[in-house]
Amino acid sequence: MFQIIRKEINCIYKRDPSARNSLEIIFCYPGFQAVLMFRLNHKLWNRGFKLLSRLLSNIARIFTGVEIHPAAEIGCNLFIDHGTGVVIGETAIIGNDCTLYHGVTLGGTSWEKGKRHPTLGNNVVVGAGAKILGPIAIESGARIGSNAVVVKNVPENSTVVGIPARVVASETESKKAKDNLSANISIDQNIEKFEAYGQSKAIQDPLDEKLEVLLMRLKKAEEEIANLRKSKD
Numbered sequence: 001m002f003q004i005i006r007k008e009i010n011c012i013y014k015r016d017p018s019a020r021n022s023l024e025i026i027f028c029y030p031g032f033q034a035v036l037m038f039r040l041n042h043k044l045w046n047r048g049f050k051l052l053s054r055l056l057s058n059i060a061r062i063f064t065g066v067e068i069h070p071a072a073e074i075g076c077n078l079f080i081d082h083g084t085g086v087v088i089g090e091t092a093i094i095g096n097d098c099t100l101y102h103g104v105t106l107g108g109t110s111w112e113k114g115k116r117h118p119t120l121g122n123n124v125v126v127g128a129g130a131k132i133l134g135p136i137a138i139e140s141g142a143r144i145g146s147n148a149v150v151v152k153n154v155p156e157n158s159t160v161v162g163i164p165a166r167v168v169a170s171e172t173e174s175k176k177a178k179d180n181l182s183a184n185i186s187i188d189q190n191i192e193k194f195e196a197y198g199q200s201k202a203i204q205d206p207l208d209e210k211l212e213v214l215l216m217r218l219k220k221a222e223e224e225i226a227n228l229r230k231s232k233d
């Protein structure tokens with residue numbers, strides 16, 4: 001247990017530049033406290049103490065602002081930054097080395113029993129305010145942009161943004177960028193570099209790109225019409 005705590009403290013050091021010492025993390029990081037309480041509650045849940053585990057998880061929610069159902073499955077080194085407003089549902093599964101920011105919801109879209117919450121692979125970053133809904137899969141290395149609403153599967157090493165969320169960068173595009181230095185996607189910003197809020201500044205929403213193309217074509221058409229009028233005169 002102490003080894004797990006030590007690893008999770010170390011992972012916070014790596015991902016939060018404001019962390020100064022272990023005592024500060026233990027006493028002042030509600031996300032760390034919530035995950036620690038979840039570890040205990042999850043063990044109680046699995047041993048049949050379901051009411052007690054739900055009671056303790058509710059107490060943890062009051063003090064930390066993070067609501068994690070004790071039946072959820074969470075891997076090693078989960079970092080919940082800031083913490084307030086994070087909700088993790090009963091059948092949610094989270095892999096290793098994931099990062100969730102404040103206001104994130106791993107929610108369900110059905111009232112039926114069974115798997116109804118998302119599954120996150122390893123090294124997934126979910127930006128502030130993002131909602132991941134339903135029994136969908138967020139593959140390893142994915143980045144979910146701030147305030148995105150994700151209702152479909154997200155491929156490995158992809159970045160999604162918007163409502164509903166759309167893929168704006170993928171592993172395939174990054175491989176192309178390695179072969180073409182003039183590509184628009186930055187390798188360091190998209191995959192290899194940790195993005196605090198799950199979205200690279202170098203990445204543009206595909207709808208915005210299409211609007212820009214339409215505006216350019218409209219401007220060109222207006223210029224051609226103006227030239228035709230001049231030629232007639």
